[in-house]
Amino acid sequence: MLMGLYNYWAVVVLMMIGFYIVIAHGNLIKKIVGLSIFQTSVFIFYISMAKVDGGTAPILADGIEQYSNPLPHVLILTAIVVGIATTAVGLALAVRIKEAYGSIEEEEIQKKDNLDC
Amino acid sequence: MDTFINISSAVFLLIGCFLCISGGVGILRFPDFYSRMHAVGVTDTLATAMILIGLMLQSPDGLVVLKLIFILLMMLFIGPTASHALARSAMINDLKPKINKQADNERVTS
Amino acid sequence: MTIAIAIVRMRDLLAVSMLLGIYGLLSASFFVAMDAVDVAFTEASVGAGISTLLMLVAITMTGRTEHPGRHKPGLALFVVLITGGLLIYGTLDMPYFGSADAPIHLHVAPHYINDSMQEIGVPNIVTSVLASYRAFDTFGEVVVIFTAGMGVLALLLVVRRPEDINKIDSLNDSMHKEYLILRIVVKMLIPFILLYAFYVQFHGDFGPGGGFQAGVIFAAAIILYAMLFGMSTARRVINQSVIQFFAAIGVLLYGSIGVVSLLNGKSFLDYSALSADPVAGQHLGILLIELGVGFTVASVMVIIFFNFEGRRDISQNKEINKS
Secondary structure (H helix, E strand, O other), X not given: OHHHHXXXXXXXXXXXXXXXXXXXXXXXXXXXXXXXXXXXHHHHHHHHHHOOOOOEOOEOOOOOOOEOOOHHHHHHHHHHHHHHHHHHHHHHHHXXXXXXXXXXXXXXXXXXXXXXX | OHHXXXXXXXXXXXXXXXXXXHHHHHHHHOOOHHHHHXXXXXXXXXXXXXXXXXXXXXXXXXXXXXXXXXXXXXXXXXXXXXXXXXXHHHHHOOXXXXXXXXXXXXXXXX | OHHHHHHHHOOEHHHHHHHHHHHHHHHXXXXXXOOOHHHHXXXXXXXXXXXXXXXXXXXXXXOXXXXXXXXXXXXXXXXXXXXXXXXXXXXXXXXXXXXXXXXXXXXXXXXXXXXXXXXXXXXXXXXXXXXXHOHHHHHHHHHHHHHHHHHHHHHHOOOOOOOOHHHHHHHHHHHHXXXXXXXXXXXXHHHHHHHHHHHHHHHHHOOOOOHHHHHHHHHHHXXXXXXXXXXXXXXXXXXXHHHHHHHHHHHHHHHHHHHHHHHXXXXXXXXXXXXXXXXXXXXXXXXXXXXXXXXXHHHHHHHHHHHHHHHHHHHHHHHHHHO
């Protein structure tokens, strides 16, 4: 019973590693990296759910009976490209924060904010 | 004839895998950036070529073989160029290769 | 998983971005093992290619190492363990890996697999679902990509005066000898990369491919050119305003296909209204919207890269002028 679910657990472990990076590290770029790991683990989750034992890629061809489910593939395809677009915006924000505050460590940014106001 | 093709493609694939692994061992064991780069650059390109030839022998129809030949040509261009780019940027940024001065002196004096 | 833990421990951000690229490549090979070839293609080109590049460019501007000292790692670890435990408890009810009678395989998916050939006539089911059955989602996503490009433009745009052409040419020639091998090889390779991008774009009906992957590969070719030949030359070759225009054209093309379907009496983005035979209408509709998607994705990736590089030039020039 347990061995049938191991793919979900691997995904949960990856998700938690990404989550830990976002919470515990102060560097903004490291946080964005952690978010990216989290995103990719969610993709792995969906794609592993889509697989059918003995199926092949969902491209219609003669002589193939069982196909893997194409619906999660479509959702993840959009998700990957949207993910990188938002990562790009996040990195642009990090660059601007560096220019405005002089550092991208969270504690130094908060100190500067507290000093100003 | 069939078994001959199967055996030869298996031999090519195995040689390719062995070369890849030895390139990996090279990264870990060589002392210096430049020697590591050399190990990886040479073995990676040759390993990809071997694996692709092994796949070509296995493929069912001609169009797949043509596509694999194109990929092989591309890899022959891209592999050495990538190692060249890495080594060049290291050279420009003054990364000195590790030269064993003591061994050189011994060879000169003896 | 090992790579994820290594990313947690390392403080050198250059190594972290390389590891992120390897992580993307490993997930792409995992997707191939799961029979998701379209997704693997996209993840390999986007995750292992463009994402690593953007991280590297951002790191050159923000600093290479991370300060030590995480705040409250014990509390973070506790929160993470609790959440992980709850999630694992949640997965105990889920269907087994690869079982064919899981709920997600029973409702809509058999309809797609069985009827896609008659209704749309395109062998790649993922393309037919993406472009025809679920065209609304794809439209929303194209608009999101466009908006992200606009966001990066708003954050990082640097208005520059038109540069002296003679200065650019002399700079180009002086660098030519240094980068000789790379420039020659890249000059030979770029036409093939562009051709491959077009092949992937139009072949998306029959094999893995489609607008997204093609757009990313096209942008990668242009970025390669810009990296080796200098930003000034690249800006002369690829005009910024033309690229922004193309990004808008992609979204406009997609939307206008939908409006044309509306004007012909059917619902929005129903391609059977585009021609007399519904299947031919579907083919035409899929072709045009994939083209729109390819335009937008390629232009937005190029816009993002050019703006990052432009900002880097300005910030580094400012430092040189100050010191």
